[in-house]
Amino acid sequence: MVEYDRVETDVLIIGMGGAGLRAAIEIIGRGLRVALVSKSLLGKAHTVMAEGGIAASVANVDSKDNWQVHFSDTVAEGVYIGDYRMAEILAKEAPERVYELERYGALFDRTPEGKIMQRAFGGHTYRRLCHVGDKTGLEMIRTLEDKILHTGNSRLLDETVITKLLKRDGRMCGAVGFSLRSGRFITFEYKAVIIATGGLGRIYKVTSNSHETTGDGIAMAFEAGAELRDMEMVQFHPTGMVYPPGVKGLLVTEGVRGEGGMLFNTKGERFMLRYSPEKKDLDARDVVARAIYHEIQNGNGTEHGGVYLDITHKGAAFIRKKLPGMYDQFKEFAGVDITKEKMEVAPTVHYFMGGIKVNPETAGANVDGLFAVGEAASGLHGANRLGGNSLADLLVFGMRAGISAAKYAAATNAIKPDSAEVEAEISRVNSFISGSATPAANPYEIIDSLRDVMSEKVGIIRNERDLGEALRVIGELKQKSKGVSVKGPVRFNQGLLGCIEMEKMLTVAECVVRSALYRKESRGAHTRSDFPKKLKEWKINIICTRSGGSVDLSTEPVPEMPEELSSLIKPEVYE
Amino acid sequence: MNATNADSNDAKAHAPAKSEGKGKRNTRKFKVYREDPSDGKGGEYQEFNVEVEIGMVVLDAITYISQRVDPTLAVRWNCKAARCGSCAAEINGVPKLMCKTRVDTIEGTITVGPMRAFPLVKDLVTDVSSNYETEKLMPEFTPKEGMAVPWKMSEMDVTRSQEFRKCIECFLCQDVCHVIRDHNTNYVGPRHVVKAASLDMHPLDTLDRSKLLTEDDGLGYCNVTKCCQEVCPEHIRITDNAIIPEKERAADNFYDPLVRLFRKVSRSGGARGNNNGNSNGKR
Numbered sequence: 131m132v133e134y135d136r137v138e139t140d141v142l143i144i145g146m147g148g149a150g151l152r153a154a155i156e157i158i159g160r161g162l163r164v165a166l167v168s169k170s171l172l173g174k175a176h177t178v179m180a181e182g183g184i185a186a187s188v189a190n191v192d193s194k195d196n197w198q199v200h201f202s203d204t205v206a207e208g209v210y211i212g213d214y215r216m217a218e219i220l221a222k223e224a225p226e227r228v229y230e231l232e233r234y235g236a237l238f239d240r241t242p243e244g245k246i247m248q249r250a251f252g253g254h255t256y257r258r259l260c261h262v263g264d265k266t267g268l269e270m271i272r273t274l275e276d277k278i279l280h281t282g283n284s285r286l287l288d289e290t291v292i293t294k295l296l297k298r299d300g301r302m303c304g305a306v307g308f309s310l311r312s313g314r315f316i317t318f319e320y321k322a323v324i325i326a327t328g329g330l331g332r333i334y335k336v337t338s339n340s341h342e343t344t345g346d347g348i349a350m351a352f353e354a355g356a357e358l359r360d361m362e363m364v365q366f367h368p369t370g371m372v373y374p375p376g377v378k379g380l381l382v383t384e385g386v387r388g389e390g391g392m393l394f395n396t397k398g399e400r401f402m403l404r405y406s407p408e409k410k411d412l413d414a415r416d417v418v419a420r421a422i423y424h425e426i427q428n429g430n431g432t433e434h435g436g437v438y439l440d441i442t443h444k445g446a447a448f449i450r451k452k453l454p455g456m457y458d459q460f461k462e463f464a465g466v467d468i469t470k471e472k473m474e475v476a477p478t479v480h481y482f483m484g485g486i487k488v489n490p491e492t493a494g495a496n497v498d499g500l501f502a503v504g505e506a507a508s509g510l511h512g513a514n515r516l517g518g519n520s521l522a523d524l525l526v527f528g529m530r531a532g533i534s535a536a537k538y539a540a541a542t543n544a545i546k547p548d549s550a551e552v553e554a555e556i557s558r559v560n561s562f563i564s565g566s567a568t569p570a571a572n573p574y575e576i577i578d579s580l581r582d583v584m585s586e587k588v589g590i591i592r593n594e595r596d597l598g599e600a601l602r603v604i605g606e607l608k609q610k611s612k613g614v615s616v617k618g619p620v621r622f623n624q625g626l627l628g629c630i631e632m633e634k635m636l637t638v639a640e641c642v643v644r645s646a647l648y649r650k651e652s653r654g655a656h657t658r659s660d661f662p663k664k665l666k667e668w669k670i671n672i673i674c675t676r677s678g679g680s681v682d683l684s685t686e687p688v689p690e691m692p693e694e695l696s697s698l699i700k701p702e703v704y705e
Numbered sequence: 706m707n708a709t710n711a712d713s714n715d716a717k718a719h720a721p722a723k724s725e726g727k728g729k730r731n732t733r734k735f736k737v738y739r740e741d742p743s744d745g746k747g748g749e750y751q752e753f754n755v756e757v758e759i760g761m762v763v764l765d766a767i768t769y770i771s772q773r774v775d776p777t778l779a780v781r782w783n784c785k786a787a788r789c790g791s792c793a794a795e796i797n798g799v800p801k802l803m804c805k806t807r808v809d810t811i812e813g814t815i816t817v818g819p820m821r822a823f824p825l826v827k828d829l830v831t832d833v834s835s836n837y838e839t840e841k842l843m844p845e846f847t848p849k850e851g852m853a854v855p856w857k858m859s860e861m862d863v864t865r866s867q868e869f870r871k872c873i874e875c876f877l878c879q880d881v882c883h884v885i886r887d888h889n890t891n892y893v894g895p896r897h898v899v900k901a902a903s904l905d906m907h908p909l910d911t912l913d914r915s916k917l918l919t920e921d922d923g924l925g926y927c928n929v930t931k932c933c934q935e936v937c938p939e940h941i942r943i944t945d946n947a948i949i950p951e952k953e954r955a956a957d958n959f960y961d962p963l964v965r966l967f968r969k970v971s972r973s974g975g976a977r978g979n980n981n982g983n984s985n986g987k988r
């Protein structure tokens with residue numbers, strides 16, 4: 131008999147980032163029971179790192195802004211393969227969600243008239259990002275966290291790792307995990323589950339993302355039959371720190387350029403004028419990232435492999451008020467005073483546009499009872515995400531996912547997961563620590579090899595040979611991963627956590643590489659040196675599904691938008 | 706980076722990470738606290754030699770150990786960017802974030818232990834859940850009803866509260882506070898005074914939490930030593946800007962019924978409201 135705790139709930143939310151917390155508020159508000167889990171402590175999810183702001187066309191600074199322009203920016207920068215309906219919902223609903231967050235207690239920076247302040251960000255036609263200095267994510271998390279702590283009906287199980295989702299009769303009904311703090315296994319029985327597990331930045335070596343972003347929810351949903359979409363679309367943020375090595379990849383917010391910072395190469399040239407004469411330093415992220423990449427490739431980079439970002443002309447007082455986090459970050463980690471000296475920056479893996487395919491109205495996936503939201507979901511951003519659209523996504527679709535999951539749960543009777551499946555999963559996880567005394571492999575060796583190959587072969591500029599090589603290495607690592615085991619108890623065992631994360635990372639990384647190989651064109655964040663042009667026949671979405679032990683790839687046409695929307699956007703042009 | 710467990714003879718080198726930039730490498734000695742309270746054997750510091758590169762932080766060494774040398778070493782971290790507040794520890798006895806402490810700022814052996822003010826879970830990880838219980842009891846943001854939307858507030862007014870909202874809940878200030886460490890009182894601790902101040906100084910909040918802080922939350926035990934302020938990685942002036950004003954407000958309210966009356970009036974009627982009638986003018 132395997133021992134475990136049981137948690138019964140109406141809705142299980144996996145993830146305590148902005149998306150999960152916002153969804154929970156809706157479920158609590160409808161009087162249903164909700165359980166939230168997170169690998170990290172409550173209040174420490176990846177979302178706390180978000181800096182620049184939330185995109186919403188409240189038009190406090192540029193009065194010409196409206197949802198139509200926000201919609202059109204989102205579709206165009208997503209290079210026309212996004213789900214137009216998601217972009218429309220986001221653009222229309224973001225302003226109200228931002229004001230609502232303010233009513234929950236968030237304190238945004240203000241305009242001289244006392245309204246919510248907005249800053250410029252790449253790819254947004256107008257100044258659109260509502261922000262709290264460069265700590266917008268922290269304010270969002272703290273506000274939502276507070277709201278939830280002050281309402282009943284929720285069970286918060288932080289430092290709990292979900293390892294598998296369970297279905298019965300084609301419907302989602304259970305999950306198995308363990309508590310890092312107590313070391314006890316837990317099974318969850320629910321009517322609906324919301325995957326709000328964020329992205330998978332950690333499959334790359336150089337990333338701005340937190341430790342926990344290992345794609346777990348996407349991998350588990352995939353195993354449960356969910357379709358994944360646009361997995362090849364990996365956003366490289368143009369500006370990550372490059373030096374010292376310990377902080378390589380750490381984000382330098384786009385807010386620096388939004389507030390007037392400019393990029394220079396080692397020749398002192400403002401190279402963005404050359405790559406993008408109109409939008410310059412604030413062009414979309416894929417454009418700026420590729421420009422920096424080329425400058426470094428062409429020998430115009432610094433000795434640490436970066437270019438310069440300079441905001442000194444704005445003066446110390448301004449910089450310390452608007453970019454306090456950046457000031458501290460450079461001061462303390464690199465010994466650089468950004469009010470007096472240039473920063474050194476280079477692209478870093480930042481965001482995954484791809485993820486679980488969802489219905490734009492309900493956030494529901496193709497499996498009954500499965501919902502997904504936030505970075506774990508896909509469709510909104512298409513081939514490239516605009517800065518600030520993610521935090522807006524968390525609020526807008528977090529709310530929608532909460533409502534749909536609550537409705538679904540209220541109309542559904544509970545089914546019990548199969549206890550044999552529960553016990554099999556617990557034994558499987560346990561086998562990682564009860565394995566041989568001399569393990570064949572350490573999970574972190576495998577994880578590090580994966581991260582290396584992803585950064586080297588599946589980077590900003592891709593080609594068939596490199597991608598094929600990456601796939602080969604992933605195949606080998608999968609083989610090798612069967613031999614991993616670690617020692618010690620379940621409680622706070624980094625090794626065990628590594629084993630779980632390793633398998634999820636290998637699963638999602640394979641989907642990324644296979645999709646990247648499949649898309650034989652260059653579009654948005656996906657650039658192929660062997661297929662440098664954008665091609666009409668590739669205006670489609672690539673879908674990954676699990677079939678047996680392998681990944682099935684298929685394509686779907688991009689949803690066609692109605693006339694009243696297509697008239698808002700610039701038509702797509704092909705060379 | 707490369708590490709060996711100094712206790713064992715197994716000094717077989719793990720494949721060192723590729724050198725990046727002109728990183729100078731050298732080997733540093735770390736003493737890391739190990740204890741599993743469930744086995745009742747007590748705790749001890751274990752030595753590890755770790756090869757470090759320029760710019761590396763203490764967390765790099767600790768995660769290296771926990772990933773490559775001894776995966777049973779319990780450690781809590783997430784952002785590695787000093788933004789989430791997970792990796793609080795005592796480094797050579799001083800409460801600090803492991804991810805914000807550069808190895809090259811410390812000479813000699815680097816001793817890393819858990820925060821002492823909280824119950825130990827294992828090794829470097831403590832149970833900080835009591836803080837969330839305290840948070841539940843802190844009256845939440847309570848705006849005046851019926852204000853015109855969208856709200857207006859002046860930049861100057863929000864800046865004051867924003868200082869406290871930088872708090873990443875690392876709980877280092879709780880750890881260093883002698884009232885919490887050494888005295889068994891009902892004092893909720895500096896983090897929670899900062900929280901109260903962040904709400905009290907919200908320009909549109911209508912409550913005054915200073916009374917609660919002094920009457921129920923033991924703020925009186927704080928003798929303004931400023932130790933909390935010194936360790937705060939967000940440089941929040943905890944004592945100067947949160948604790949002292951909250952203490953003063955409580956004292957004002959206590960001694961001066963007129964102040965209380967004025968506050969009540971201005972709150973209900975917006976007597977000094979200068980922001981389009983939205984401000985309650987309580988300060």
Ligand SMILES: Cc1cc2nc3c(=O)[nH]c(=O)nc-3n(C[C@H](O)[C@H](O)[C@H](O)COP(=O)(O)OP(=O)(O)OC[C@H]3O[C@@H](n4cnc5c(N)ncnc54)[C@H](O)[C@@H]3O)c2cc1C
Binds near residue numbers: 149150170291347524
């Ligand atoms: C440095 C940085 C700055 C950014 N700045 C901005 C910005 O200014 N504007 C913007 O719009 N976007 C920004 N982004 C992007 C944005 O922050 C993220 O996309 C977003 O926060 C993702 O939120 P989420 O709720 O989907 O998931 P996350 O916040 O990533 O949360 C995921 C949650 O799922 C949990 N979880 C994962 N796996 C498991 C498991 N197996 N079991 C249990 N729990 C699990 C995690 O513990 C966590 O609680 C930034 C990103 C970074 C890295």
Ligand code: SF4
Binds near residue numbers: 927931948
């Ligand atoms: S100032 Fe008060 S709260 Fe801060 S450490 Fe001293 S006694 Fe504790």
Ligand code: SF4
Binds near residue numbers: 873876936937941
């Ligand atoms: S006030 Fe400062 S020291 Fe205290 S928990 Fe917040 S960030 Fe940490």
Ligand code: FES
Binds near residue numbers: 785
């Ligand atoms: S790991 Fe987030 S603060 Fe150190």
